[in-house]
Structures are given as C-alpha cells and as structure tokens.
Amino acid sequence: MRKIGILAFLFTFLTTSVIADGHNNEVNVFNARHYKADAELYGKFTNQTGIKVKLINGKSGALEKRILEEGADATADLYITADAGRCGAMDKKGALQGGLTSAAIKAAVPKSFRTNKWVGIAKRARIIYYSPERVTGAELSGMTYEGLADPKWKGRLVIRKSSNIYNKSLVASLIKNNGKAATAEWAKGVVANMARTPEGNDRAQIMAVAAGEADIAVANTYYLALMLSGKKGVEQQEAAKKVKAFFPNQNDRGTHMNVSCAALVKGAPNKSNAVKLVEFLLTPESQEHFTNNTFEFPMIDGVSPSPLVVNNLGLDFKQDMKTKLASYGKNQAAAVEVMTAAGWK
Numbered sequence: 001m002r003k004i005g006i007l008a009f010l011f012t013f014l015t016t017s018v019i020a021d022g023h024n025n026e027v028n029v030f031n032a033r034h035y036k037a038d039a040e041l042y043g044k045f046t047n048q049t050g051i052k053v054k055l056i057n058g059k060s061g062a063l064e065k066r067i068l069e070e071g072a073d074a075t076a077d078l079y080i081t082a083d084a085g086r087c088g089a090m091d092k093k094g095a096l097q098g099g100l101t102s103a104a105i106k107a108a109v110p111k112s113f114r115t116n117k118w119v120g121i122a123k124r125a126r127i128i129y130y131s132p133e134r135v136t137g138a139e140l141s142g143m144t145y146e147g148l149a150d151p152k153w154k155g156r157l158v159i160r161k162s163s164n165i166y167n168k169s170l171v172a173s174l175i176k177n178n179g180k181a182a183t184a185e186w187a188k189g190v191v192a193n194m195a196r197t198p199e200g201n202d203r204a205q206i207m208a209v210a211a212g213e214a215d216i217a218v219a220n221t222y223y224l225a226l227m228l229s230g231k232k233g234v235e236q237q238e239a240a241k242k243v244k245a246f247f248p249n250q251n252d253r254g255t256h257m258n259v260s261c262a263a264l265v266k267g268a269p270n271k272s273n274a275v276k277l278v279e280f281l282l283t284p285e286s287q288e289h290f291t292n293n294t295f296e297f298p299m300i301d302g303v304s305p306s307p308l309v310v311n312n313l314g315l316d317f318k319q320d321m322k323t324k325l326a327s328y329g330k331n332q333a334a335a336v337e338v339m340t341a342a343g344w345k
C-alpha cells in the first residue's frame, strides 16, 4: 500500500511538473506602445527561446486599470509602456514586484534608469525646439528648463497640457532638483509665458513653432525624427524642417531624460520568462529595432540611434544621469499639484 502511495505521489508530482512547464513556456505582455513594430520583435524572441509571447495591446490607462483590478490573480507578467512616470506610479500603487535584477539587466541599464521592479528599455529626451528665424543663439545660450519661466519668453512658448505624462515627469524632475516651492513659482512663470492655452500633442507644439504661433516649444526628441521621416505626412515633414532642436541644462545636470519601461507585475504567472524577455529587449538586436522604428535613443551603449536622429538632433549632448527616474513617479502628485495651482491647463 505504501509503495502505491509513493507511486501515486510521484505520478501527481510529475504530472503537475509537466503542466507547470507547459504553462511556463509563455510570457504575457500588457503592451501600451508601438503595437505593430514591437510585435515583430517579440516574434524573434519566440524563435530564439521557444517562449510564446502573448501580447495584450491597449492604452496605458486601460491596461493599468486591468492590472490593478486583477491584483493577486494577475494574468500580466510584464507591463510595457512609455514614460518612467507611468511605471513609477504603478509601483507606488503596489502593482509591481522586484526581480528585474539579473546581471545582464544591471550591466545594460545605468542605475538611475531602473529600479528592481521596472527598467528602461529605450531612452528619449524632452527638449526645446525653436524657430531659428525668431530665436537667436544668444537668447538660447545656457538655456535651461528653469529658464522657460524667464519673462523674456512671454507669449512665445508652447507646451502641452499638465495632464500629459511627459510634462508630469519633467516637472517631477524639477521638484526633485529644485524643490516644490521653487517649482511652484517656476510653473507660474511658464504659464505666464504661454503663447496659447495648451492643446494638442508633442507634434502639435512643433507645428505651432513652424507656423509662427510661438518661438519655442517643449517636446520629446523622437517626434522631430518621426515628422522628418514623412510617416506623418508632408505637412508635418515640412514643419519639422523649420525648427531646430536645443538640449537644455548642458552646463549643469544635463538634459531631462525619460524611458520606455518594462515593469514586472506583482503576481506575474511567468516571472522567469518575463526576466528573459527584458534581457532580450536589451540586446543590441532589439535595441536597433527600437531606434529604427521609434526613433528613441538606445538604452545600451554601442548601438547608434536612427540616422534621422543622429543627423537632425545630434548625439553629443549631456544627459541627466543623476536624477533618478524613480523620482518621476514619486513626485508625480506634487507635480500635478504645482501645475494645477499655477493655472496650467
């Protein structure tokens, strides 16, 4: 009887193992960015590893809501989205877990661009675009984010709404560096300088400068390359040719950086496969895919950005490597507070 008991136990154990292995041979990605281009990349991962990638595409808000609702019954392993502020906010809500700490990840991603729960997979900078006809080199000399509040820009600045995640993260970084009180004053100065009530996306800000509605705009780096590529039509391509890029804070901490991030969801059913996928996304092959399809900067050294980025934005700028991107999520509520108090729509 005892033997049968042991055999029965072994049988159950082996069956469970097989089922568990089968179950583990996949990874579920809640993906909020660049559905089409990134899908090809996940296909390559499956070919190399045999791990099936189940992609659940959606807008960041909807995917975050689902992750929070699922809680301990998580179906998501990884949440991939644009902006460290989004990953940081999910961490603050308790939706993530530690585990993105492998040697490969640590070697690929500088410390300030990751935590143990989420890591940057591609970089972008939030910079100033200007009209070379109406803005002189002297005016821009030594220009900083702080300088956007300078009265000399009165009626000349466009930037999108305060509800935009990129702005929340930029302002959160200013709070981290300069404090909340100083940033509250700064936000009032920025609002006073606006050429119009904020409207439209980042590309719309560049369009406004090209159309002469403003002299300077704040927008992310990859949008200029996207517009120049012609993928957004001739009108935007022509507009992009009329502006120049300027990288702020070159004489102090460097230009404000952000990332597309991959976050490890708490309760992830395939945690080790999720780690493997993040490691794959940080290989030169994947990084080249990102830079060519999204015009972001690579997260790792040794990979060149798209020629459109190299030729029109340049590479030789000082990145802010000191301000931890985790501060964007931590200071997000304070950032919204100071922008709202300043009347930033």
Ligand SMILES: [Fe+2]
Binding pocket: 082, 220
């Ligand atoms: Fe974007």
